[in-house]
Amino acid sequence: AAKLASDGYIAFLVLLTSLLAFFTRKLPASYNEARFIFFSAFSSFFVWVVISFAYYLGAAQAQPFFGGLRLRAYLLMVWLATFGPRLYQLLVLIKKDWAQRSE
Numbered sequence: 001a002a003k004l005a006s007d008g009y010i011a012f013l014v015l016l017t018s019l020l021a022f023f024t025r026k027l028p029a030s031y032n033e034a035r036f037i038f039f040s041a042f043s044s045f046f047v048w049v050v051i052s053f054a055y056y057l058g059a060a061q062a063q064p065f066f067g068g069l070r071l072r073a074y075l076l077m078v079w080l081a082t083f084g085p086r087l088y089q090l091l092v093l094i095k096k097d098w099a100q101r102s103e
C-alpha cells in the first residue's frame with residue numbers, strides 16, 4: 001500500500017507538471033524553454049503510465065526490473081529534453097556557423 005501511495009503521489013506531480021507545461025508551451029519567444037519543459041514533462045508522464053501498468057500487472061519477480069526501467073527511462077527523457085537542444089546547438093549550429101565564417 002505504501003508503494004502504491006508513493007507512486008500515486010509521483011504520478012500526481014508528473015501529471016501536474018505536464019498540465020502546467022502544456023499551458024505554458026505557447027508563451028512568447030523570451031520563454032523558449034517552455035517547449036522543452038513540456039516535452040520533458042509529457043514524456044515523463046507517458047513513461048510513468050506505461051511502465052506502471054507493467055509494474056503492477058506483471059509478475060512479482062519482474063517488479064524490481066520494471067521499477068528500475070521506469071526510473072531510468074524517466075531520467076533519460078528529462079536528460080534528453082534538458083540537454084538535447086543545447087547539444088544540438090553546440091555540435092551542429094556552431095559547426096555550421098564556423099563553416100560559413102571560414103568561407
